[in-house]
Amino acid sequence: MKLAVVGKGGSGKTTTSSVIARTLARSGKAVVALDCDSNPNLGISLGVGDEETERLVSMRQALDEGEEEHANNWDTLISRYGSDGPDGVRLAVVSRIDNPEPG
Amino acid sequence: MRLAFVGKGGAGKSAISGTFARVLARQGDKVLAIDSDPLPGLAFSLGLAIDHTPPIPDDAVVERKEGEEGPRWRLNPDVDPFEAVERWSVEAPDGVRFLQFGKILGDPKNLWRSQMAFRFVINQLPAGRWNVVGDLPGGTRQAFTGWGTWANTIVIVVEPTAKSLLSGRRLARMADLDPENPKRILAVASKVREEGDVEMIAKGTGLEVVASVPWDEELAEAERRQLAPIDFAPGSPAVLAVASLVERLSEEKVS
Amino acid sequence: MSPEQLLGSVEFPEDDVVVADFEAGVGTLTRLGEEHVDTVVIVVEATPKSLEVGVRAAGLASERTVARIVVVANRIRHDQDLETVKAAFPGIEVVGVPHDPKIVEADRKGVAPIDLDPDAPAVRALIGLASTLMPSAN
Numbered sequence: 001m002k003l004a005v006v007g008k009g010g011s012g013k014t015t016t017s018s019v020i021a022r023t024l025a026r027s028g029k030a031v032v033a034l035d036c037d038s039n040p041n042l043g044i045s046l047g048v049g050d051e052e053t054e055r056l057v058s059m060r061q062a063l064d065e066g067e068e069e070h071a072n073n074w075d076t077l078i079s080r081y082g083s084d085g086p087d088g089v090r091l092a093v094v095s096r097i098d099n100p101e102p103g
Numbered sequence: 104m105r106l107a108f109v110g111k112g113g114a115g116k117s118a119i120s121g122t123f124a125r126v127l128a129r130q131g132d133k134v135l136a137i138d139s140d141p142l143p144g145l146a147f148s149l150g151l152a153i154d155h156t157p158p159i160p161d162d163a164v165v166e167r168k169e170g171e172e173g174p175r176w177r178l179n180p181d182v183d184p185f186e187a188v189e190r191w192s193v194e195a196p197d198g199v200r201f202l203q204f205g206k207i208l209g210d211p212k213n214l215w216r217s218q219m220a221f222r223f224v225i226n227q228l229p230a231g232r233w234n235v236v237g238d239l240p241g242g243t244r245q246a247f248t249g250w251g252t253w254a255n256t257i258v259i260v261v262e263p264t265a266k267s268l269l270s271g272r273r274l275a276r277m278a279d280l281d282p283e284n285p286k287r288i289l290a291v292a293s294k295v296r297e298e299g300d301v302e303m304i305a306k307g308t309g310l311e312v313v314a315s316v317p318w319d320e321e322l323a324e325a326e327r328r329q330l331a332p333i334d335f336a337p338g339s340p341a342v343l344a345v346a347s348l349v350e351r352l353s354e355e356k357v358s
Numbered sequence: 359m360s361p362e363q364l365l366g367s368v369e370f371p372e373d374d375v376v377v378a379d380f381e382a383g384v385g386t387l388t389r390l391g392e393e394h395v396d397t398v399v400i401v402v403e404a405t406p407k408s409l410e411v412g413v414r415a416a417g418l419a420s421e422r423t424v425a426r427i428v429v430v431a432n433r434i435r436h437d438q439d440l441e442t443v444k445a446a447f448p449g450i451e452v453v454g455v456p457h458d459p460k461i462v463e464a465d466r467k468g469v470a471p472i473d474l475d476p477d478a479p480a481v482r483a484l485i486g487l488a489s490t491l492m493p494s495a496n
Binding site: 001002003004005006008009010011012013014015016017018019020021022023024027029030031032033034035036037038042044045047049050070077086094095 | 361362364365370371373374375376377378379380381386394395397398399400401402403407411413415425430432433439461464465468469470471472473478481482484486487488489492493
């Protein structure tokens with residue numbers, strides 16, 4: 001199942017995503033949390049801490065530099081961009097932080 | 104002054120920057136307020152209903168011709184940035200001029216030329232005529248990817264939450280990456296509730312906190328009613344805090 | 359590749375649940391298509407700006423996908439708040455989540471709300487929502 005959570009910044013979508021992810025993981029599901037926001041904060045709400053959240057993003061940035069996206073394989077994606085969070089939720093930051101589109 | 108207000112979504116940028124623009128204008132300064140968010144926000148905080156503002160016309164932007172050099176798109180040479188602002192901005196209370204993106208009513212794809220024109224006009228506006236107060240959308244997408252080039256000072260609005268602090272640090276780092284366009288980077292603490300919040304924000308961002316805007320129920324109410332905080336609650340702690348910020352920055356002659 | 363394209367093109371194991379937290383702008387919904395998601399959760403508050411974003415998102419989502427759409431009315435303080443949100447989304451499922459000092463505290467501390475207090479009202483409401491999202495969940 002794929003679920004997208006959207007909403008105006010500050011409305012609480014990241015908190016909502018995090019509780020949904022953790023709850024479904026606790027019910028026995030294999031959950032992947034994708035942070036697709038160009039200002040990624042999901043790690044904090046999931047409970048991995050702000051340092052790890054920052055590390056994940058800079059890892060993403062480092063891999064981005066000069067590199068085209070070819071990750072079609074899920075495991076590759078998670079191993080390149082991801083981290084293990086509480087309740088077995090796997091977190092990956094998949095946004096581009098420097099996208100210049102208006103929004 | 105050319106200040107761009109940035110920060111994580113929901114921090115209070117529109118309310119703070121809109122109030123800032125009105126207070127600055129009341130001092131007698133010429134103020135141009137700009138909003139580059141595809142969704143409405145600053146207009147209400149300035150005291151305007153968004154229906155009044157048509158988008159910049161598509162033909163303000165022209166495409167490079169066959170064989171011509173340079174970027175694919177540029178401002179129509181017939182368009183003078185000063186005149187563009189005069190023509191396409193609207194007047195808000197206290198004489199503030201207001202220029203915003205075309206707001207997305209239909210397919211966002213239809214507005215990209217207008218939005219590009221907006222960016223060109225703002226970035227090519229020579230200094231001196233207006234103080235510019237800009238409200239950039241929440242997050243990092245626009246902040247330092249060409250949408251804030253016009254600014255000399257970046258004001259990062261930060262709430263006392265871990266996520267907002269992280270966003271603030273991120274924005275501060277991004278601001279520092281452009282050595283050709285050095286900017287002063289300041290922080291404003293927003294929705295302050297507790298002793299120690301300001302210090303937490305200063306420590307957590309490594310920035311100078313130049314104002315502390317308290318959590319203010321009246322500001323929230325103004326927002327719910329789509330009214331300018333300065334009109335709805337002129338004496339509220341939050342509005343007064345922004346007025347002090349205007350005073351402080353005016354005295355410093357921040358550019 | 360945009361996050362939306364990624365969501366559509368990457369082969370996720372069938373039993374995995376993917377929760378994608380998206381950019382707040384309208385751009386997201388214009389890029390999400392039918393093949394990308396099963397459910398769209400739109401989080402709003404009972405304020406004009408938040409509702410405006412949410413209503414546009416709901417419009418785009420129903421136009422472009424057959425996904426189930428659920429609206430979360432967040433930070434509800436009064437019954438009127440919930441009514442305001444329901445009125446903005448006629449015919450769409452709306453779940454209310456109360457304003458909760460524990461969420462404020464979790465935000466301030468930078469910890470997961472579910473860790474700080476799993477019994478806090480807002481957390482319970484979100485846990486309740488989660489359990490309705492998986493038809494096969496117990």
